[in-house]
Amino acid sequence: DSTEAIGSRYQDKLVGSFGDSAIFAFAQPSALVCGEGAMIVTDDTETVSRLRQYRARGISERGSVVAPTRPPLQAEMSDIQAAIGLVQLARLDGILQRRQQVEALYFERMKSFEGIKDPYHGPDATAVHWFVYEVHLGTRFSRSSRDAIVTDLRAQGVEAASYCLPMHTQSYYRERGGGHCPTAVRVSDRTLILPFHPRLGEEEIAFIIETLKDASVNVGAGAAIY
Template sequence: MKIPLSQPDITEAEIEAVTAVLRTSRLSLGPKLEEFEHAMASYVGMPHAVAVNSGTSGLHLCVRALGIGDEDEVIVPSFTFIAAANAIRYERARPVFVDIEPHTLNLDPEKIEAAITPRTRAIMAVHSFGVPLPIDAILAIAKRHDLFVIEDACEAVGAEYKGCQAGSFGHAAVFAFYPNKQVTTGEGGMIVTGDVALACRMRALRNQGRYDSDDWFQHQEIGYNYRISEINCALGIEQLKRISEILSRREEVAKAYHRELEDIRELILPPIHVAGSRISWFVYVVRLAGNFTAHHRDKLMSYLQSEGIGCARYFAPIHLQPSYAEWRETHLPVTESESARTLALPFFNRLSQAQISEVGKALRSGLRMLD
């Protein structure tokens, strides 16, 4: 691709930090792990952080550590990455899919209470595309029904709602650091929580069920190898030092896209501002307007790819995936309508104005083919 869909932003400082770890005798469960956890907890404003090898692992540990299990129900959007629902199913619980609202494409709080049953144990509140949910409305619902709130902030590091960081509201929250994220560790994730007992249990679960007080081969419960290496943590520490610069740069790229594309009537652009919130720009997703369908979106996507421009559909609804055939009859009209017309454009820190203009030019040419 001439212009890739995403691209990590790695500096010499990060390369040197990783190299320094390789010159030590500690490649796992060492000082960089603790430093990364403390840095992330401080940034989010939560007392405890637990680093793991992926955001998916983090979501799974939240479900497991909160005691959610057989036939329990967890409310979650279908318009999100499949890991959110998979983490629920790993514990034999059932995801209950709720529709989104069309402006931000986030979970619609007004649809949640109708989905609550006596089996409901939690709400998985996903900050989709780095746009914060109206989390106070969700917390109020959770309090009325005595539910846990797990914040899936995997796409939202640095996002803010009413002056507070995404990830600082629920019983636990998870961030992810895959290479397309705002901050990357290569592979990795981070759980934050205000509950010391929950944090302690999740640290044990990530390391085969072994608590800090246990001998090396003593395991109090069934756990997992969800450890993250010192190498990943060293990279994350250096990335987090640049978080303000990274978020500002990504906001500049989003605004440049908005200026480039705002005159194209066939497109619905993502909101640049959401009242009371700061968006942490993860991706830049446009939607085809009017009567365009998934067929038109896919045709446009193929054209852009043929021109060397990376793009993808974000997201395919989970309840329509082959691995979720049991949920296929779930009716989510907004999710199904909006997801059929979404298209993620190239988006990363170092995307230039010239590249944005090239994407805009190709979009205009591709859209003319759809008329």
């Protein structure tokens, strides 16, 4: 799943250009949004054939009872969604550039919080485009205080949210012996996301950060984070 890294590069290879196949979903808050749907990329012709058969039955096959080898899922996008997606795909470089500018504005404002550092880039990540703008609260914060901050932000019209639950705590993995990962839980309990899209302006970002600072004081954990 390369949705959250569209435009990024690993060891100077564009995500989606290596591996057996990769998927890019087109729902919010992805950089490439056309409502719903997704795209799978692969250079394996057998995989392409199987995926197309799963996606939908071709017009030429609709009158045949033997042509399809597996039941179709009728999972194709609409032509309207595809048209919107193609237009955005042509503008993707500009969209990603603007999102990087928004990230930089956030970080400039966030530097007045104690101990905030640049987001971590792994040594093999030669280009990084973020899916959401995450804030990690310091150890003085608890899950309940994080939730209170999110509530305060949303009361002021800021679409903040907690983000996200560790996979091993979700029922599918828990029922299969997902294990115990206390560090992942601690990080998750102190993580929230802020609005992140190309149309955010400097004044809006300043308001969001000031509201976040006020909310962190309101929960009694102090103004500093991290």
